[in-house]
Amino acid sequence: MDKTFHFVDTTQVDGSVRKAMRSHVMKGKNVGKTFRRPSRLDIARRQPHVYAALLRSTRALNEEENSANPESLCPTAIARNIGNVFLTLPHPLALTSDALKVVNQFFIYVAQKMYPSQLGLSSDDAMSVWLRFMCTDEAASHCSIALMQTCNDFFIGDGASSQMALHHLSQTFTLVNKRLQSNEALSDSTLGIILLLMLQEQIRNAKLETRIHYEGLRKMIELRGGLGQLEGNLPLLLKICKTDITYALQNGGPMIFFRDRMSEVRNTLLERGFDFDRLSAASAIRHTGLNPCLHEVLLDVINVASLFNNIPTDQTLRINTFEEIIVSILSRLIRFRPLQSSKRESNIEAAYHIGLIIFMMTLFLQYDNRRILEYDLVSLCLKDVLDSGLDEQERDLTLWLMFIGGIWVSGDTDGGWFISKARRLLRRLSIKSWREVHNSVRKFPWIDALHDRLGFVVWNLAYRESQIS
Incomplete structure (x- = not known):
């Protein structure tokens, strides 16, 4: 370290001067030292997954919960300022202004582009599904905000995971590990959270962690009685199938959740x-x-x-x-x-x-022709x-x-x-x-x-x- 002297005018000390003073002092104290701090994402990920608990229990889901009407949770017409809509909904989290900004950015700048309007598609349906899921419980809220911020970071920011995304992801891991050992282990909400966690790892191209979530999802759906048991929650069922498709295209293997409803689609379109x-x-x-x-x-x-x-x-x-x-x-x-x-x-x-x-x-x-997931095998x-x-x-x-x-x-x-x-x-x-x-x-x-x-x-x-x- 160069031995230099810094003279400070203490008669005009403001925030920037104090910061420079602290920085110079710490450079002297830490010279020659190497600090290796684990990333917040790695700390969150080290929390053990307890999918094995599902194999020890096949407790049936509460039928009343399965038959609950999700439409009552959230309006289907989405206002331009999504954050303001949140303030009128019963929400499991006390959302900060920063969290509301994340939600607004995602729906206005990202989600709108993922459903091409030039094809005659309206993204309102997809947005309402997101909002209903986020309003389900605390874990779903944390997981949704983490994924939204990750997408915002990728498409709008510099691509690096922000502190907010890592915080909400850490909270999600904590809540999910508790839930997987409770009577909520096989609920629709839990399945949705596992899907979003899997997508987080796919975005990072973390193949081992993605595989863990994929196998956990497969076991959970088996314990539910198969994919057919989810017909009452079509958005969740389709999300599972799309996730299976992306996984198969990334890894080259067959799908485990095959679905073909093309004949019904033809009839619907003709009608x-x-x-x-x-x-x-x-x-x-x-x-x-x-x-x-x-x-x-x-x-x-x-x-x-x-x-x-x-x-x-x-x-x-x-x-x-x-x-x-x-x-x-x-x-x-x-x-x-x-x-x-x-x-x-x-x-x-x-x-x-x-x-x-x-x-x-x-x-x-x-x-905008940018993919958040890599498909090297397709190319x-x-x-x-x-x-x-x-x-x-x-x-x-x-x-x-x-x-x-x-x-x-x-x-x-x-x-x-x-x-x-x-x-x-x-x-x-x-x-x-x-x-x-x-x-x-x-x-x-x-x-x-x-x-x-x-x-x-x-x-x-x-x-x-x-x-x-």
């Missing part, structure tokens, strides 16, 4: 006047001889694209219906072939398989198919996969490989205009309102590179 014509979709499929399961999924995805390309401006799609579509299609695609499966399809089927997965994933869990499978020589025989299919994949990869932190590959493809196919690309990709599932702008960005990057090199 509400939405176009969902499978005969017309069948005529749009350009390849014969596809695996029957994959062919059926492709029919539905073509109809989904047509639905959103032609949705009336005065109609909105319910969030539950939208999520049933997402869950039903992705569940079937993962069952057809998990990403780590040793089974190998033809190049054409492999292109459709990963392309349809990516298409569906671009519809949800994104914010790797995309790269493998593009490297398979598909473009030598399938020009249009390759272009669609390249550009729907380019929209996906643009959300990756390590997507630099894509531009050089797209540049070579455009040069080899002698493609000179975005219109030419657009005419090709629209022969396959493509939603203009969602994919055109981002696809054009991919085109500009790739074409500019092809002109420079």
Whole structure:
């Protein structure tokens, strides 16, 4: 440490001067010392998980609690200032102004972007589900605020976990470990909290901790009697299925909570006047001889694209219906072939398989084309198919996969490989205009309102590179 002298004018001592004095003194006292303080997140995480307690008890849930009407907890119409709505609700926590700010930021800046309004979706339904869950009990409130702040930190802040998020997460662990040894161990609220804790660990890319929560969730649902016992709480059931989908896509394995309600969705859409014509979709499929399961999924995805390309401006799609579509299609695609499966399809089927997965994933869990979760395996499978020589025989299919994949990869932190590959493809196919690309990709599932702008960005990057090199 340099031996320097600092002279302080004590006649004008303010807060900044006192801070400088303390800092200089402590530098002298601590010279040569190394301090290693454990992070607050690690301290919270070291509290033991007691999922094992569930295996020792199969106490039935109170039927009256299961039949309680959640609609009475919270209004479905969400005001712009969500924090003010909280002040009128019976809430298990005394919310500070900072906590209300977290909730407002999440709903106004983050949640709104996760449900694309250009698809005719209203996020009010999703927001009301969040609010009802937060009002359930103290643990649900702490866990919700922790996750909201984590999302805010990622999308709006500098990406680092804030002290507030860590505080609420620590409180959640304490309360959940107590609850898992009580008669509330298998309640809907507990399942919802475990889902949010699992998402926290997925955001951190903490695979071991994520696996612990995943296995705990599986055991809890088994003790409840299976996924079918949750039909009375559709938002929770769909959240479980979506979490299972994200876990399967991150790790490459099969799903354990399979759900396919596509036939009911078709009937619901037709009753509400939405176009969902499978005969017309069948005529749009350009390849014969596809695996029957994959062919059926492709029919539905073509109809989904047509639905959103032609949705009336005065109609909105319910969030539950939208999520049933997402869950039903992705569940079937993962069952057809998990990403780590040793089974190998033809190049054409492999292109459709990963392309349809990516298409569906671009519809949800994104914010301004930024993903809070990493899906390295999806990007790797995309790269493998593009490297398979598909473009030598399938020009249009390759272009669609390249550009729907380019929209996906643009959300990756390590997507630099894509531009050089797209540049070579455009040069080899002698493609000179975005219109030419657009005419090709629209022969396959493509939603203009969602994919055109981002696809054009991919085109500009790739074409500019092809002109420079």
